[in-house]
Amino acid sequence: MVAPAAAQSVPNPGPNPVPNIAAAADLRLALTEVAAAFTRDTGQKVSLTFGSSGNFYRQLQQGAPFQLFLSADEDYVLALAKAGKTVDRGTPYAIGRLAVVAPKGSSMQVDSNLAGLRAALRAGQITRFAIANPAHAPYGKRAEEVLRRGQLWEPLTGKLVLGENVSQALQFATAGGAQGGIVAYSLVLDPAFALRARYALIPAAWHRPLRQRMVLMKAAGPVAQRFYRYIQQPAARRIFVRHGFALPGEAR
Known part of the structure; x- marks a missing residue:
């Protein structure tokens, strides 16, 4: 135990x-x-x-x-x-690996190349998007790298909700009015996650290795x-x- x-x-x-x-x-x-x-x-x-x-x-x-x-x-x-x-x-x-997630009911589609996030931003459907704090959380640093690679960092300015760690970021991404987030793949494999959200694995080449x-x-x-x-x-x-x-x- x-x-x-x-x-x-x-x-x-x-x-x-x-x-x-x-x-x-x-x-x-x-x-x-x-x-x-x-x-x-x-x-x-x-x-x-x-x-x-x-x-x-x-x-x-x-x-x-x-x-x-x-x-x-x-x-x-x-x-x-x-x-x-x-x-x-x-x-x-x-x-480690990263995954993009969205709670059930979110208008944002989840896919490995973040096309759903890009489309939802263009449509004005994203008001809250969660990642771990890049200042001290490795998964937050890599999430920032992914978003910058996809030229999504600036469009998300003012909409990011920062978790103290990646576990808290997952909570923010799937509850509290957020439309989605980028979190640890290891956490979304929890069977309980499938009851409340969806995910897609982000290519490893899109960020420095964890x-x-x-x-x-x-x-x-x-x-x-x-x-x-x-x-x-x-x-x-x-x-x-x-x-x-x-x-x-x-x-x-």
């Missing part, structure tokens, strides 16, 4: 032997399943906190008591390693170290693939 934690909060560094794990928001479904399998296989628990990789990076620079960091952008891990905050440079664990890397912090204990190794095993890797991730070094 996974010990839950509030999104993007800094856990109490008290005597709790369960290690606190900081994980990118796109991992909410996949890593929760991996952690549950880890507990079944080992009898040990981890506490998962999901949020923006950029925010976690800043917290870890300031000594936040996380023992393992799974980032959606490897640059944050490499910067922490350079600053001497980690055991080493960590290891890649996944490659190379995701994890690393043990210097204070990592034996359970965190074991979980780190467990994530790299075939069973855990299969879970990541099932949740829409590509594996490093494999065809996308």
Whole structure:
């Protein structure tokens, strides 16, 4: 069983032997399943906190008591390693993808080349369009790249709703009057998503790769170290693939 934690909060560094794990928001479904399998296989628990990789990076620079960091952008891990905050440079664990989404009832059509978004903008049908905040969320940065590539960034000025992380962006994109958004593919594969929205996978070539890397912090204990190794095993890797991730070094 996974010990839950509030999104993007800094856990109490008290005597709790369960290690606190900081994980990118796109991992909410996949890593929760991996952690549950880890507990079944080992009898040990981890506490998962999901949020923006950029925010976690800043917290870890300031000594936040996380023992393992799974980032959606490897640059944050490499910067922490350079600053001497980690055991080493960590290891890649996944490659993420983007999807364009629209809630059921939205006039915006979803398609891989964003023709539906372009048409809805021309028709004046877009008033709210959600992405994660590009200032600190890797999926937001890549969503901005996609929109700029399609010359849609400027037309969406004043209409963007920014989520603190990509999970919140998905909530904004499928509720609250938004006509759609660009979010993590790994989150739209949730069966519950199909009940309320539609999606299309965005070509990987339309943005820089979302190379995701994890690393043990210097204070990592034996359970965190074991979980780190467990994530790299075939069973855990299969879970990541099932949740829409590509594996490093494999065809996308």
